Amino acid sequence: MARLIGQKLLTLVPVLLAVSLLTYLLLNLLPGDPALLVLGPESVSAESIAAVRAELGLDRPLPVRYLAWLGAAATGDLGRSYITQQEVTGAILDRLPVTLELMVLSLTIALVLAIPLGVFSAYRAGSRFDKLVTGTTFGLLALPNFIFALLLIFFLSVRLGLFPATGWQPLSDGLVENLQSAFLPALALSVTNIAVFTRLLRTDMITTLQEDHVTLARSKGLPTWRILFRHALRPSSFSLLTVAGLQVGTLLSATVIVETIFALPGVGRLLFDAINSRDLLMVQGVVLVLAVSFVLVNFVVDLLYTFLDPRIRSGAARVRA
Amino acid sequence: MSAPDDAAVPVAPNRTGALVGADAERAGPSGTAAAELQAGTQTGVTPLTPDPPAGRRKRGKGVVYWFCLGWLALVVLAAIAANWLPLPDPNAIDIINKTAPPFSEGHLLGTDGLGRDILSRLAYGARVSLVISVAAVAVGIIVGGTLGMVVGYFRGRLETAVMAVIDVILAFPGLVLLLALVAFVGQSLLAITVVIGFLSIPVYTRVARAATLAVSQREYVLAAGLMGGKTTRILFREIMPNVILPVAAFGLIALGVVIVLEGSLAFLGLSVEAPAATWGSMIAEGKRHLDDAIHIALIPSVVMFLTVLSLNLVGDVLRSRFDVREANL
Numbered sequence: 001m002a003r004l005i006g007q008k009l010l011t012l013v014p015v016l017l018a019v020s021l022l023t024y025l026l027l028n029l030l031p032g033d034p035a036l037l038v039l040g041p042e043s044v045s046a047e048s049i050a051a052v053r054a055e056l057g058l059d060r061p062l063p064v065r066y067l068a069w070l071g072a073a074a075t076g077d078l079g080r081s082y083i084t085q086q087e088v089t090g091a092i093l094d095r096l097p098v099t100l101e102l103m104v105l106s107l108t109i110a111l112v113l114a115i116p117l118g119v120f121s122a123y124r125a126g127s128r129f130d131k132l133v134t135g136t137t138f139g140l141l142a143l144p145n146f147i148f149a150l151l152l153i154f155f156l157s158v159r160l161g162l163f164p165a166t167g168w169q170p171l172s173d174g175l176v177e178n179l180q181s182a183f184l185p186a187l188a189l190s191v192t193n194i195a196v197f198t199r200l201l202r203t204d205m206i207t208t209l210q211e212d213h214v215t216l217a218r219s220k221g222l223p224t225w226r227i228l229f230r231h232a233l234r235p236s237s238f239s240l241l242t243v244a245g246l247q248v249g250t251l252l253s254a255t256v257i258v259e260t261i262f263a264l265p266g267v268g269r270l271l272f273d274a275i276n277s278r279d280l281l282m283v284q285g286v287v288l289v290l291a292v293s294f295v296l297v298n299f300v301v302d303l304l305y306t307f308l309d310p311r312i313r314s315g316a317a318r319v320r321a
Numbered sequence: 322m323s324a325p326d327d328a329a330v331p332v333a334p335n336r337t338g339a340l341v342g343a344d345a346e347r348a349g350p351s352g353t354a355a356a357e358l359q360a361g362t363q364t365g366v367t368p369l370t371p372d373p374p375a376g377r378r379k380r381g382k383g384v385v386y387w388f389c390l391g392w393l394a395l396v397v398l399a400a401i402a403a404n405w406l407p408l409p410d411p412n413a414i415d416i417i418n419k420t421a422p423p424f425s426e427g428h429l430l431g432t433d434g435l436g437r438d439i440l441s442r443l444a445y446g447a448r449v450s451l452v453i454s455v456a457a458v459a460v461g462i463i464v465g466g467t468l469g470m471v472v473g474y475f476r477g478r479l480e481t482a483v484m485a486v487i488d489v490i491l492a493f494p495g496l497v498l499l500l501a502l503v504a505f506v507g508q509s510l511l512a513i514t515v516v517i518g519f520l521s522i523p524v525y526t527r528v529a530r531a532a533t534l535a536v537s538q539r540e541y542v543l544a545a546g547l548m549g550g551k552t553t554r555i556l557f558r559e560i561m562p563n564v565i566l567p568v569a570a571f572g573l574i575a576l577g578v579v580i581v582l583e584g585s586l587a588f589l590g591l592s593v594e595a596p597a598a599t600w601g602s603m604i605a606e607g608k609r610h611l612d613d614a615i616h617i618a619l620i621p622s623v624v625m626f627l628t629v630l631s632l633n634l635v636g637d638v639l640r641s642r643f644d645v646r647e648a649n650l
Contacts, residue, residue: 018489026498030505142630144581146588146601147622150608158612253496257585261608271497272589275504283501291493 004306012299019295020073023288024066027280056082078285083277088285091270098168098266099259103251105186107244110193117194118201119228125206133198140195145254149188149261156184166263185262189254193247200243204236238309245301249294386638389631396628400447408441412596420614433603433617434610442598443624449592449599450628453514454579458572460518461525466568468522469529474537474556484530487523495520496585503586508594513586517579528571532564573636577629584625600625 053059057068072079078088117137121130157165163184169177208214209232217231255268263269267286274282399406409427415436423431423439430439472480499520506512536542542559550559580600586592587601595602600621607618 015489015492018485019492022489022493027501027505030502138633139630142577142626142633144584144625144629146585147604147626150604150611150618150622154611154615154618249494252494256496256500257589260589271500275500275591278504280505283504287493287497287501290497294494295492 005303008299008302012295015295016292017070019291020070020288021066023284023291024069027284027287028062028065073285073288078288079281081274081279081282083279083282086282088282091282092267092286092289095265095267095270098264099255099268101171101182102186102189102255102258102264102266103248105182106189106251107193107247109186110190110197111240111244113190113194114197114201115233118198119205119233121198122202122205122209122232123224123228125202130202134202137195137198140191143191145188145191146257146261148191149185149258152184152188153261166261168262168264181264185258185264188258188261189251192250192254193244196243196247197240201236201240204239205232208232208236238305241301241305241308245298248297252290252294386634389634392627392631393635396447396624397451399444400451403441403444403448406444408444409438411437411441411445411598413437420610420617422614423616423620430620431614431616433606434614435606437598439603439617439620442603443600443621446598446600446603446621447624449510449587449597450580450583450625452510453517453583454576456514457517457521457579458575460515461521461575462568462572464518465522465525466529466564469526469531470533470556470560470564472526473530473533474560480530483526487526490520490523496582499582499586500589500591503591508591510593513583513592517582521575521579524575525568525571529564529568532567533560536560536563567640570636570640570642573639574633577632577636580625580629580632 050059057065060068069079076089078092080087081091084091117133121127121133124130153165156162164181165184167181169181171178205228214227214231217227222231252268255266256272257268258264259266259268260272267290271283271286271290273279274286413436415432417436418425418428418432419434419436421428421432421436423429425431428438428440430443432438433442468483472483499516502516502520503513506516537560542555545555545559583592583599584601584604587599588605590602590605592599592601603621604618604625607614607616607621610617
């Protein structure tokens with residue numbers, strides 16, 4: 001077990017290094033001189049450009065700059081924005097709680113809706129309920145989240161006035177206020193996941209329900225709900241966990257849009273603002289943090305998987321033997 | 322999940338996993354592909370499930386399927402013929418007639434907040450969506466498909482290296498990378514197409530590689546090699562026909578993904594520069610009129626939704642026809 005974790009940790013290091021390298025290269029090999037962005041496009045003398053370049057360390061060769069940046073990043077220092085003079089790490093840490101709360105809330109909403117829907121449509125596969133669920137989720141998959149967000153704003157906030165259309169109330173202002181401002185964005189974020197989770201669970205459960213242990217449970221006379229939620233949902237929940245981990249990537253992308261629509265002070269909004277002001281170091285820092293978190297989430301999911309599913313452990317042992 | 326499948330999970334979690342993640346990352350509708358691919362693997366393992374609904378579903382979906390094809394044809398026609406259709410100038414501002422509701426005189430679908438004709442902007446917007454999605458998917462299929470086929474056939478160190486790079490690209494949340502790149506590369510039609518195309522290469526590489534692995538050891542491929550066929554001939558005559566169908570069916574769904582991606586960019590104001598009409602920018606413009614003229618946001622939203630839905634559905638039907646199940650290694 002410990003060896004397995006050790007091996008996985010070893011594979012994590014090169015991935016993280018590669019992610020940092022790619023982040024750095026992509027944003028540094030692009031056309032355009034950051035010095036010009038700092039000074040503004042008009043009437044700049046060659047000397048002032050050279051001065052700024054020296055100040056930013058741009059006169060050093062690329063590999064040296066990358067290693068310096070990586071070394072600093074490893075200690076948690078992602079530099080200081082040329083534009084706003086903010087510490088990049090500090091700015092990200094300030095915004096992180098909002099994004100995290102949104103993502104957790106959105107995954108919760110998606111699971112709370114998807115689990116019963118998926119389980120029951122698998123249990124009654126082919127029924128009218130199943131067809132309705134399958135059709136609806138198919139439709140949801142074609143619904144971009146910014147459109148869904150606008151529909152939510154229009155119906156729940158403009159028409160019914162149930163939620164504020166934009167803005168964020170921090171948790172310190174009270175739980176109810178906080179949830180009220182977080183609910184619509186979280187729901188908007190969850191649209192794809194509701195569909196993905198429901199469909200995954202449905203197909204997975206249909207297979208599980210045909211297995212021997214379910215037939216055995218049924219012949220023992222166990223109540224249906226117990227068979228569905230204990231004997232069938234449990235083995236199916238592992239693939240749900242994996243996909244939920246992978247969906248974090250989609251979620252991270254979607255937060256940029258949703259936080260912008262709802263004017264929330266999260267990391268996605270930070271990225272959007274940084275992109276609009278061409279704030280290279282900030283963009284670089286945020287992209288790195290998001291990509292690294294995505295890799296780490298999937299690493300943890302992978303580990304959890306090994307811990308939770310005894311069949312994997314034995315399977316892995318068999319493969320290695 | 323059935324027992325035999327589980328044994329395979331620890332060995333290849335990244336394979337299926339990353340494929341699912343890859344397209345799930347690229348915004349909403351890609352999820353179909355994700356769920357279906359998973360579904361494909363899992364039902365495929367159980368011999369007890371001969372998948373009876375497949376035939377029935379094909380007949381049952383008839384009407385919807387043809388409706389979707391019809392809608393797609395309409396969108397393509399509108400995009401191609403936008404110049405010749407009797408439509409007002411999409412950028413002609415007419416403040417007096419702003420926010421006119423649908424079916425107003427001279428404006429079949431009404432006007433937006435600046436009095437521009439919505440129908441006309443939809444047609445010209447379809448052009449942007451069509452050009453970007455078709456070109457980006459073509460780049461992805463040609464570059465990614467060839468790459469996947471080559472590394473899947475030759476295997477070896479090249480394969481390990483290429484797949485490692487691809488895993489790294491897939492480790493980035495798609496839209497985040499896209500936004501960052503577009504901001505610095507530029508907001509021209511060409512730049513956006515190239516960036517989206519580049520970012521979609523990894524997914525096609527995976528699909529093409531999986532399909533290649535499935536056929537490269539078949540007898541007819543071996544026979545072609547033994548008969549002294551040149552490598553290029555084997556690749557293009559024996560292997561490619563088996564790879565092109567799954568990749569193309571996947572590409573159809575990817576068209577929808579790209580349309581949503583471009584829409585997201587446009588919605589954030591990072592797609593083609595204003596005043597050029599795109600569906601996403603029309604929706605963004607309509608966001609300002611949610612309380613007084615919902616049609617401005619609603620009409621382009623419905624158009625985008627229907628288009629993506631149709632692409633997903635048609636792609637789905639085609640994919641179930643050219644089942645990639647056995648190729649999903």
